[in-house]
Amino acid sequence: MSVRPPSLSQSPAAPDAVDAAARASFHARWLAEVVRRHEEAHGALPDEAELTAARRAPPRFEDRLLARARLLAAREGWDADLARLARRLRVGAAAALVAAFVVGWAAGAAVLGDGGRAVNVVWALGGVLGAHLVGLLVWLGAVAFGLRRGQGGGAWLARAGRAAANLLDHGARAGPAAAALFGLLGRGGGLPWAAGLLNHLLWAAALGGAAGSMLLLFATRRYGFVWETTILPVGLFVELGSALGRLPAALGFPVPDSTALAAAGVPASAVGDGAAGRGWAGWLIGCVLLYGVLPRLLLAGLCAALLRRAVAAVRLDEDQPGHAALRARLLPDSERLGIHDADHSGAPPRAPAAPAGGEGALALALELGDDLDWPPPFGAGDIASAADPRCAPRRLDSREQRQAWLAAVRARPPQRLLVAVDARQTPDRGSLGTLVELAACAGCLRVWTLPGSAAGRLAQWRTALAERDLATADRAVLTDADAARRWLETGA
Incomplete structure (x- = not known):
């Protein structure tokens, strides 16, 4: 399953390929919403392996959120739960369409009767199309109101969708999965179009x-046809029947001529024989199909297109607490500094000899992840000028902080300089170059790798530091907090 939308640089794909990519992208975001809701309700999941794998995705926060969620969902079995819920929703929709067809079949039979009495064409047509017309006007009004107000009734539609999903799937995970699905659709503006699509398909089936x-x-019974009125002019029904029959006639349906239209209104008569009877039968069926089924199918197609566009535009809300808490872990500070590639320019620059003199001790953090505690409860010596607020956190995360601290240690070189690095990250040219510059300003330098010997890239750090003369007797690598504290305070 892809966790990224198709690249814009690719050649245009076939419509079915584009739809498949949009569905895969939406499914990935659905998984991410399920993971977010679970972690906000029950606490963060253990994810060291998944986090490491997610960091290999492009350095976009949403891409890494999706990659992490996909791996966690596969591990926890949520992917299968979502597939089962989606399958049951489709089965439920298909069952609703069948039920609507059966109800419509019964309604059509009811308005015609058993043939023992003439069919009043006005009541028959009104009985079949009346509720459809009222429902259509209500839907159009709701859409117009929602567009004007910038809303689509998403809240109550989401509640209705979750209730339907709970009826179809009673599993413990169905509720959160449905809440994530309808919440995502509501945020993207697709929920009203999904409801409209189902509504129009149900009416078309009925x-x-x-x-x-x-x-x-x-085809199997003989019917007579009449229309009756007490207070309305006779010509009104003739004109109405003629107007409604124009479109069916244009499409080949048999319709009554003007003589048959007028004859059906004669008291105590019922037109049912020959061409006149076939004309009235064709008129009724044509009106139901062209003024009932056809508009509903066209509107269903429109809703499907708008739903497809809304689904393709859905993005995660990265400001949600469950997502925002992962930003520092998925986009470490070392990546935000801006240098990631290896040095291909030849031999790496080596640290110059340590300067003589210097006084005091200083502990700094270089591109340290926000989930690691800093500053440590020891060695709080601060040689920076209080006039420069960028030096206050004793961190070198941004270019501005790095420049401020380099200027501070050049102005007042420390005798002992402890620099903490995040050994979970691959050492890059930016961080190593900063260490070289700091080593040139301190009497002795130690690199403290956090979180210590358990870090996955510790060996890479040792090798890179040794290549730059930063792992010598005066510039050793420390992995233990007690050793770091002892050296910073006593130099031992």
Whole structure:
């Protein structure tokens, strides 16, 4: 499963490939939301191996969040849970469509009756299309109101979606997975379009069922057709029937001519024989299909396109507490400093001889991860000028802090300088070059690797420091906190 959206530099892909990439990207973000919600509710998961693997992704925070979530979800079994929930939601939607078709079939049969009495065409058409028309107007009004207000009823739609998901899947993990799914859709603006797509498909199935039952009954029973009124002018029904029949007639449906339209309104008569009866049957079925099923299918296609666009635009909310807490671990300070590549310019620069003299002791942190405690509870000597606030944390994370501390130690060289580094990170030219510059300003320098000998890249640090004469008698590598404290305080 891909955890990154397709590159913009790739050649245009086929529509099905683009849709597959969008679905994979959304699925990855769904996994990340599940992981975030779980960790916010139950605490952080153990993730050292997953974190190390995620740092190999491009240095974009969301890319690394997705990579970490994918690995954790595979380990915890959430990927299979999400696939099961998605499958059950599809099965539930298919069952709802079948139920809608059956209800529509029954409604179509009900409005026609058993053929023992004439079919009132006004009541028959109103009975099949009336509720559809009211529902369509309500939906259009809700969409217009939501667009004008910049909202889409996401909150109650999300609650309804979670309730439906809980009915379909009673597993302990179904609730959080559904909450993550509908929360992500709501944030991306796709939830109203997903609800609209299902709504229109259900109506299309119901109206299709009604048209199917009417066609079957017209083929197997003889019906008479009338329209009746007491207070309305007769011409109104003739004009209405003629207007509604124009589109079905244009598409090949048989419709009643003006004579049959007028004859159906004659008291105590029912048109049901010959061409007139076939015309009324075609008129009813054509109106149901063209004014009921067709608009719903067109609107379902529109909702599907808007949903696809919303899903492709979904991004994680990186300011959520569960995500924000991972920023320092997924984007270490050493990467934010800006130098990551190896030095290909030849032999690495070596530290010059230590200067004579100097006084006091100083402990600094070079690109240390925020999850490591700093400053230590010892050796708080601070030689920097209080006028420069960049020196206050005794950290060298940014270029500004590095420049400020280099100026401070050049102005007042310390006798003993302890520099703590994050040995979980690969040593790069930026950090090693800074150590070389600091070594030129201190009588003795020690590099303290945190979190100590358990760090995965300690051997790389030792090798790189030795190549730059930073692992000699006066410039040793320390891995123990007690040894670092003892050397900083006593020089032993």
